[in-house]
Amino acid sequence: MSLGGIKLDKKISLSNYTSIKIGGEAKYFYIADNFNDLGNIISNIDSDFYLLGKGSNLLVTDNLVKKPVVKLGRDFSYLREKENLLEIGASTPLSFLIKYCLENNLSGVDNLVGIPATIGGLIAMNASSFGQSISSALVEVDVMDKRGGIKTLKREEITFKYRFSSLQEDIILAARLKLFSGGNLKLKLSEFLSERLSRQDFNFPSCGSVFKNSLEFSAGFLIDSLQLKGLRRGDAQISQRHANFIINLGAAKYNDVDYLIQKIKDQIYKKYSIILQEEIKRWE
Ligand SMILES: Cc1cc2nc3c(=O)[nH]c(=O)nc-3n(C[C@H](O)[C@H](O)[C@H](O)COP(=O)(O)OP(=O)(O)OC[C@H]3O[C@@H](n4cnc5c(N)ncnc54)[C@H](O)[C@@H]3O)c2cc1C
Incomplete structure (x- = not known):
């Protein structure tokens, strides 16, 4: 299938x-x-397609992916001030937003610093860190539904829960954020970043935390309690630094990661009768 130059x-x-x-x-x-x-x-394509952000929360099959994959490109990456709000295109990397905040001393998304993500992916997943979620700074989003209709949704019209937004069936095009004057932003950002670097595993490729936490438990703590850190299958390994991360030591395959995920789920269920829920999105 070819769509002109696209x-x-x-x-x-x-x-x-x-x-x-x-x-x-x-x-x-x-x-x-x-x-x-x-x-x-x-x-021109079936409405059933995959939308790709920065790919930092995805586990994708090694086989041919038959569903079309769509990625937002050039014109969806921008930042502009508009009526006291900051409008930001969905394919803009979070790192650009953080840089803009630093240059303009704007606070509101500081805790998220270091998450490798696009704005669209952050909002779709309602990403959060150190008690702050992207949705807390959000005023409204522009979305396109999978039939091409465009609308603006106010924050109150969207359901946000832990690692969930009701926008996952839509294409987020742009968001408007309310930020505020930042205090000592440089210091805050460097503190959050060093906290992130000390807790998470940035030495090897990963898709971040594999399982969701709950109010009752931290998935990483449970996995660690069973001494599963370091468990390896092929080139996939449960990180030694963060038990909820599975890292790719070089040539890990989808099935290697899947094996470790099943192993963790089985062992946690046997020991604690808890069914761990996956945070990652699988494309199979
Ligand atoms: C090292 C590391 C650290 C991480 N730390 C954190 C953390 O602290 N907190 C946290 O919450 N997450 C964290 N993550 C997970 C991940 O970064 C987030 O889930 C992030 O929001 C994913 O954004 P993305 O652009 O990469 O989206 P992708 O991974 O590409 O996609 C994720 C989902 O969002 C959908 N999506 C993407 N773009 C759009 C769009 N424009 N419109 C609608 N849907 C869209 C996709 O279809 C998919 O379902 C971490 C990941 C890594 C690798």
Whole structure:
């Protein structure tokens, strides 16, 4: 299938688009650089497609991915001030937002510093860190539904829960955030960043925390209590630094990671009668 210049001809390996560096070829891979591209793409493909952000929460099969994969490109990456709000395109990396905040001394997303994500992915997942979630700074979002209709939704019209938003069936195009004057932002950012670097595993590719925490328990704590850190299957390993991270030591496969995930679930269930829920999104 070809849509003018939009379809990339060369074979695209999704391992180059996921933070854990796992993933097979995409049969159809589209980058929508602007609204026209996006409208054109979604009117020509089945409404059942995968939307790719920075790929930092994804575990993708090594097999051919048959569902079309769509990624927002150039014109969806921008920041501009608009009526006392900051409007930010969905494919903008969080690191750009943080840099902008630092330059303009704006606070509101400081705790998220260091999460490897796009704004669209952060909002879709309602990412949070050190007690602050992206949704707390959100005023409204522009979304496109999978039939091409565009609307603006106020924060109150969206359901946000832990690692969940009701926007996961939509395409988030842009968000408007309310930020405030930052105090000693440089210091806050460097403290959150060093806290993140000391707790999480940034030495090897991963997809962040594999399992959700709950009010009653931290998944990492439970996994650690069973001394599963370091358990390895092929090149996939339960991180020695953070028990809720599975890292890729080089050539890990989807099945290696899946094996470790099942192993963790089984052992936790046997010991604590708790069914761990996955935080990651699987593309199979
Ligand atoms: C080292 C590391 C540390 C991490 N730390 C944290 C943390 O502290 N807190 C936390 O919450 N998460 C953390 N994560 C997980 C991950 O970064 C977040 O879930 C992030 O929000 C994913 O954003 P993304 O752009 O990479 O989305 P992707 O991984 O590409 O996609 C995730 C989901 O969002 C959907 N999506 C992406 N873009 C859009 C869009 N424009 N519109 C609608 N849906 C969209 C995708 O379809 C998919 O379902 C970490 C991951 C890593 C690798």
